[in-house]
Amino acid sequence: MANLAKPMSVEKVPVAGVCPECGAHALKRYEALSAGGWFQVVKCQDCLASVERKPWKRLGYVDRGHVDVILNARKAAKP
Amino acid sequence: MSGKIIAVDVGGTFTDVVAVEDGRITTAKVATIPASSDKSVLAGARALGVSDASVFNLASTAGLNAVLTRRLPKVGFLTTMGHRDILDRGSLVRPLEAITDPTWRRNFGDAGGRPIIPRYLRRGVKERLNAQGEVFVPLDEAQAREEIELLKRCNVQGVAICLLHAHRNDVHEQRLRELVLEILGDLPCSISSETSALIREFHRASTTVMDVLMKNIYGDYTKRLQKGLDEVGFKGEFNYSDCSANLLPSDYAMQRPYQLLMGGPAGGAVSAAHFGGVIGDNNLLCADVGGTSTDISVIVEGVPWSAPTFELEHDLVVSATSINIVTLGAGGGSIVMATPEGDIATGPDSCGAEPGPACYGDGGIRPAVTDAALAIGILTPGGFLGGKKRLHPDLAMKAFESLDTPLPLAQRIRYGWNMAINNIAEGLLNISIGRGIDPRDFSLVACGAAGPMILPCLLDQFPIRRVIVPPYPGLFSALGLISTDRVYSDHRGHYMVLDGRSAPLLNRMYSAMEARLREKVGADQPGLRVLRTFDARFLGQSWETPLIEAPAGEIDEAAIQTMIENFRTTYEKLNANRFDNLPVEAVTYRVQLVLPAAKVTYPAAESAGPPQPIGETTLRYLYDEPRRAFEYDREQLGIGAAIAGPAVIREETSTTFVPDGRTATVGGHREIIIQ
Ligand SMILES: [Zn+2]
Numbered sequence: 148m149a150n151l152a153k154p155m156s157v158e159k160v161p162v163a164g165v166c167p168e169c170g171a172h173a174l175k176r177y178e179a180l181s182a183g184g185w186f187q188v189v190k191c192q193d194c195l196a197s198v199e200r201k202p203w204k205r206l207g208y209v210d211r212g213h214v215d216v217i218l219n220a221r222k223a224a225k226p
Numbered sequence: 227m228s229g230k231i232i233a234v235d236v237g238g239t240f241t242d243v244v245a246v247e248d249g250r251i252t253t254a255k256v257a258t259i260p261a262s263s264d265k266s267v268l269a270g271a272r273a274l275g276v277s278d279a280s281v282f283n284l285a286s287t288a289g290l291n292a293v294l295t296r297r298l299p300k301v302g303f304l305t306t307m308g309h310r311d312i313l314d315r316g317s318l319v320r321p322l323e324a325i326t327d328p329t330w331r332r333n334f335g336d337a338g339g340r341p342i343i344p345r346y347l348r349r350g351v352k353e354r355l356n357a358q359g360e361v362f363v364p365l366d367e368a369q370a371r372e373e374i375e376l377l378k379r380c381n382v383q384g385v386a387i388c389l390l391h392a393h394r395n396d397v398h399e400q401r402l403r404e405l406v407l408e409i410l411g412d413l414p415c416s417i418s419s420e421t422s423a424l425i426r427e428f429h430r431a432s433t434t435v436m437d438v439l440m441k442n443i444y445g446d447y448t449k450r451l452q453k454g455l456d457e458v459g460f461k462g463e464f465n466y467s468d469c470s471a472n473l474l475p476s477d478y479a480m481q482r483p484y485q486l487l488m489g490g491p492a493g494g495a496v497s498a499a500h501f502g503g504v505i506g507d508n509n510l511l512c513a514d515v516g517g518t519s520t521d522i523s524v525i526v527e528g529v530p531w532s533a534p535t536f537e538l539e540h541d542l543v544v545s546a547t548s549i550n551i552v553t554l555g556a557g558g559g560s561i562v563m564a565t566p567e568g569d570i571a572t573g574p575d576s577c578g579a580e581p582g583p584a585c586y587g588d589g590g591i592r593p594a595v596t597d598a599a600l601a602i603g604i605l606t607p608g609g610f611l612g613g614k615k616r617l618h619p620d621l622a623m624k625a626f627e628s629l630d631t632p633l634p635l636a637q638r639i640r641y642g643w644n645m646a647i648n649n650i651a652e653g654l655l656n657i658s659i660g661r662g663i664d665p666r667d668f669s670l671v672a673c674g675a676a677g678p679m680i681l682p683c684l685l686d687q688f689p690i691r692r693v694i695v696p697p698y699p700g701l702f703s704a705l706g707l708i709s710t711d712r713v714y715s716d717h718r719g720h721y722m723v724l725d726g727r728s729a730p731l732l733n734r735m736y737s738a739m740e741a742r743l744r745e746k747v748g749a750d751q752p753g754l755r756v757l758r759t760f761d762a763r764f765l766g767q768s769w770e771t772p773l774i775e776a777p778a779g780e781i782d783e784a785a786i787q788t789m790i791e792n793f794r795t796t797y798e799k800l801n802a803n804r805f806d807n808l809p810v811e812a813v814t815y816r817v818q819l820v821l822p823a824a825k826v827t828y829p830a831a832e833s834a835g836p837p838q839p840i841g842e843t844t845l846r847y848l849y850d851e852p853r854r855a856f857e858y859d860r861e862q863l864g865i866g867a868a869i870a871g872p873a874v875i876r877e878e879t880s881t882t883f884v885p886d887g888r889t890a891t892v893g894g895h896r897e898i899i900i901q
Contacts, residue, residue, distance in 0.1 A: 168346065169379040182331065194376055195346040 155208060159192070166191035167198065178203055229280030229462070231824055233707035234270050235493055236263050236287050239517060239579035242704040243270035245279070249827045253701050255879070263288050264447055268454040276455065280462040281824065283473055283707040285489045288447055289440050293342070293487070293538055299442040301384040301414075302377040303343045303435060304370075304402060307350035309390060312431045313341035316541030342542065343435060347380060349373040351389070351402065359394025365401055374409045384414035384438040388431040393423040393719050414441035421482060422545050424719035424814055429535060433484055433545045440483035448476055465823075469548030470532060471496040471706050472713035473823055478746065485546050488536060492549040493706030495523035495530040498671040500709030501696050503528055504828050505895055509668045511654060511690070514703055515677035517559040518576035520650055522552045522657055531661070534761060534772040534814065547715070547773070547816070554653040558676035559583060562593045562642030564631035570638055572645035584625035585617040593629065595680070597622035598643040603843045603855070604679055604874055604883045639847040647680060651688040662800070665690045673702035678875075678882035682900045685888060692901035694893075697828060700879030708826040714743045717816040723765060724790050724810045726783045732815070733781035739817040753822040761814040762793045764805055770813050771797050828895040834864025845872055849886060860898070867892040871900075 162174040171193035179188050185207040189199035230247040236258060243254040254273040259266045267284060276282060292298055305312060316332075324330035341348075351373060352366035377385060385406045392399045396419035406415050415438065422433040455464065465473040468485040471492035479486060491514075498512035508528040514521040524531045531550040537543050555574025559582065562572050572595065577583055583594035599605045600622045607617045626638045633641070658665045670693045672681035678695040685693060696702055716739040722728045736758055747754070758776040763769060774792050777785045790810050798804040839856035846852050853872055860877040868891045869875070871884035875898065882898055884890040890900045 168381075169376065171379070191346070194380055196344070196380070197346070 162189050166194060166196055168196035169194040174198060178207060180207060230275070230278060231281040231283065231708050231826075232271055232274055232276050232279045233283040233285075233704050234267050235285045235490065235701075235704035235707065236267060237490070237516065237703075241266040241270045242701045243274050244698070244701050244704045244708065244826075245274040246708050246824075246826050249829055251698065251705075251826065253698065253879070255700075260291070263291075264450050264454070267451060271455070271460075272458060277459040279460060281465065282455065282460060282462060283465045283467060284451075285467040285471075285493050285704070285707055286444075286447070286486060287490045289443050289483070289487050290490070290538070292443050293436070293439070293542070296342075298342065298439055299383040300347070300381065301343060301386060301435070301438050301442070302380070302382040303348040303431070304351050304373065304377075304385060304387045304389075304406075305348065305431065306354060306390045307352045309427070310345070310348040310350050312388070312428050313343060313348065313435065314345075315428065316341075317428055317543065319541070321540040342439070343386075347377065347382065349376065353389060353398045355389065355391040355395055355398065357391055357394070359391055361395075361397070365398045367401075367405065370402060370405055371409065374406055378410050382410070382413075384416075384442050385410065386416050386418075386431070386435040386438040388418035388427065388434045390427055392417070392419045393425060393430065396420070396423075414438050414445065416441065421484070422717075424545055424717065425721065426719075429543050429545045432541075432543045436487065436544050437482060437484040440486060441480070444480060444483045444486060448480060452476070465712065467493065467707050467710075468713075469536065469544075469546045470530075470713070471549060471710050472715075473707070473710060474714075475712070478714065484544055487538065487544055487546070488548050488551070490703070491521045491551045491553070492523075492530075493703035494521060494673055495525065495549045495551065495706070496710045497702045497706035498523070498673070498696075499525045499528055499530055500706070500825060501671070501702075501828065501895075501897075502669075505694075505893060505897060507669050507694070510671050510694075511658065511665065511668050512671040512673065513650065513654070513677055513681055515650070515672070515674040515680055516557050517676070518555070518557045518578060520554045520556050520653070520674070520677075522554065522653060523549055524657065524661060524663060526663070532773060552653070552657050554650060556595075556646055556649040556653070557674075558594065558596045558599075558680075560595050560646055560649075562595065562598060562626070562629070562638070562645070564629040564638075568631040568633065570629075570631065570633065570641040570645060572642050573649055583622070585619065585622040586615070587618045587621055590621075591625055591628065593622065593625035593638075593642065595643065595646045596676070597625055598639050598646070599679055599881075601626065601639045601846070602643060602848050603845045605881060606843060606857075636847045643683075643848065647683045647687060650680065651684050654684070654688055654690075667691065669694050671696060671702075672882075673699045675700040675880055678880050678898075680883075682883055682888065683885050685900065686885065692899055695880075695882050695898040695900070697896045698879070699882075705826055708824070710823065710825070712821040712823050714747055714819040714821075715816065716743055717814060719814050720812075722812050724762070724786050724793075724812050726786060728812075729782050729786050732786070732812075735815055736776070736781055736817060739815070740819075743817060743819045747819050747821065751821055755820040755822075757818040757820060759816045759818075760789065760812050762789075762810050762812040764797075764808040765811045766808075767811075771800065772814075773816075776815070830894055831865035831892060831896040833866060834862060837863055837867040837869055840876075843874060853886065860896075863892045863896075863898075865892055865894060865896075 159175040159177040173192040185203040187203040235242045245252045256270045351370045354363035356362045399417040418430045418434040421437045464476045466479040467489040469488040494514040510525040512523045536548045559576040560573035561575040581588045581590035583596040584590040761770040761772040794804040841857040855872040858875045871888040872886045873884040875882040
């Protein structure tokens with residue numbers, strides 16, 4: 148079951164290399180939700196140029212654990 | 227103005243060149259080098275002796291092609307903090323094909339080639355003007371510098387600046403440009419208050435971005451051309467053609483080069499308008515049939531239909547007064563194909579310049595409309611491009627045989643040809659009826675290399691008065707560059723309900739624009755005309771009726787009344803109602819200074835006795851049985867010559883087909899009239 152006590156935040160993982168657009172050493176990999184759905188991206192944290200962008204899991208961070216939490220909560224609410 | 231005038235029109239396959247001297251027209255065609263079209267321009271100019279010419283006019287498609295293929299320089303975009311997605315948001319209108327498609331999605335952010343500047347190069351600046359143009363949040367220069375420094379690290383080659391409400395007050399845009407030039411050095415930088423001081427931030431932003439892109443592209447292009455022209459000793463004036471096919475001196479054009487984006491296609495329309503004036507026919511539909519497409523324009527009472535903006539692609543808008551051109555995907559290179567059901571369809575796919583139609587023998591295996599014309603016998607193997615290109619009927623037939631359909635060969639060819647004509651007829655009908663024009667009152671000007679061959683057949687399908695084939699139909703668009711005037715123009719946007727109280731402000735705006743333009747043009751130019759127009763709407767409407775005439779001189783209360791009356795009259799013509807009780811709100815104001823330029827003259831035709839055929843051809847497939855048709859040489863036809871169809875009239879760059887039951891007559895200026 149998902150740990151609801153710990154608030155969720157996106158973890159940005161540093162990636163080696165320089166930004167091809169501005170030359171900064173500031174590339175990071177993380178997940179982003181946009182109009183086209185969830186993507187895993189590598190972006191320069193300095194200029195925000197998108198270096199890599201590929202589709203990620205359809206529901207993003209939502210997994211079976213979250214679904215269970217919701218279902219259990221509904222079950223508990225019923226008399 | 228006297229001396230030789232040279233005009234160059236760059237097309238996808240060929241660059242057309244015409245020279246006019248003492249009323250004599252000479253022509254040349256050179257192959258277009260798409261990657262560096264300036265080289266083909268110079269080659270064409272040299273072919274007709276540009277060194278002793280006094281004027282050199284150019285319609286260039288270099289900018290348009292760069293945008294359509296996205297081969298663009300890297301530029302930055304600065305805007306009011308929180309509004310960097312102006313370009314993304316666009317006009318919020320879905321494209322027509324998406325209206326019935328629920329899965330259609332706008333491309334956002336970093337995906338899909340739109341908007342034209344990627345998000346990381348669009349940066350917000352802390353500042354804000356209110357709608358009256360007063361400073362609401364002062365410009366945060368330190369923050370602006372940081373953003374510009376970032377653009378510097380990204381090696382941008384130009385910067386477009388568009389701030390909210392800057393059309394009312396340019397103070398922040400001017401200061402930002404100073405900072406850009408200070409930090410980035412001398413590079414192209416366009417500000418919206420100068421480029422396109424109009425209401426509506428998306429249109430303003432989009433136009434400003436196009437402007438800075440074009441400054442990049444045309445800046446070097448113009449330098450290379452000027453150098454090439456200098457080398458051959460050309461000392462005359464060098465003009466570009468803009469979206470209305472007006473001529474702009476090259477140095478002036480470089481101040482707002484976004485106006486050059488649609489310089490090519492407008493040529494045919496002004497050429498038709500000018501030629502219509504010569505032969506006394508002012509209501510025209512002009513169809514320029516090229517290899518892949520047909521450009522259609524409408525000329526009413528001698529004036530081409532125009533619009534204040536055009537869209538290059540969906541939500542890629544440029545605010546420039548431009549001649550309305552509707553492009554149909556039908557031309558000499560349109561592919562004839564078998565549908566899955568075994569029917570015959572023609573276009574919109576095209577064989578393009580390479581490999582070209584099957585009959586060129588350059589590797590094409592799918593039949594095109596040109597192949598059908600050859601199979602029918604309208605074209606003959608040796609009679610293409612003045613005999614410079616041989617056509618191969620066997621390859622054309624083979625291409626038709628390869629179609630996967632149970633239809634016999636004769637029907638494949640006949641249907642393919644008729645479908646091509648039908649596509650153009652349908653397009654013309656939509657355009658004319660859609661604009662409230664009765665085509666029965668209009669003549670159809672057939673130009674482009676394939677126009678005179680295909681369009682006369684429309685007479686059987688489309689209720690048009692007659693078809694006119696002008697002299698030099700294959701170079702008609704290039705002749706448009708010698709059929710027009712030099713124009714200096716300016717515009718401003720400002721919401722204003724028209725009544726007596728608006729007179730002083732309106733007067734200041736018009737006279738300031740006019741004074742600035744007069745300064746550029748120089749004092750006392752002979753024949754100078756000043757044209758004022760405005761776009762307006764009824765108060766509460768959200769769209770304007772564009773390009774309404776405004777009176778010259780001082781704008782006083784009486785002048786305002788004239789403007790209101792002009793608006794209501796125009797509105798009534800278009801929409802059948804004048805709403806005398808509704809107030810009128812003006813939105814955009816334009817001034818044009820028109821300097822007459824030397825124009826091509828079409829010499830009067832001479833008489834040459836009854837027409838003598840130069841040969842005979844057999845028309846197959848087109849009618850129920852083969853028909854003999856006489857062939858004529860256009861050069862030998864004199865005024866009044868009448869030819870009964872079916873017949874074929876040949877000239878170096880084009881072939882005119884006179885269908886069965888129609889008559890071709892040669893008019894006073896060597897035009898062929900088919901009715
Ligand atoms: Zn970067």
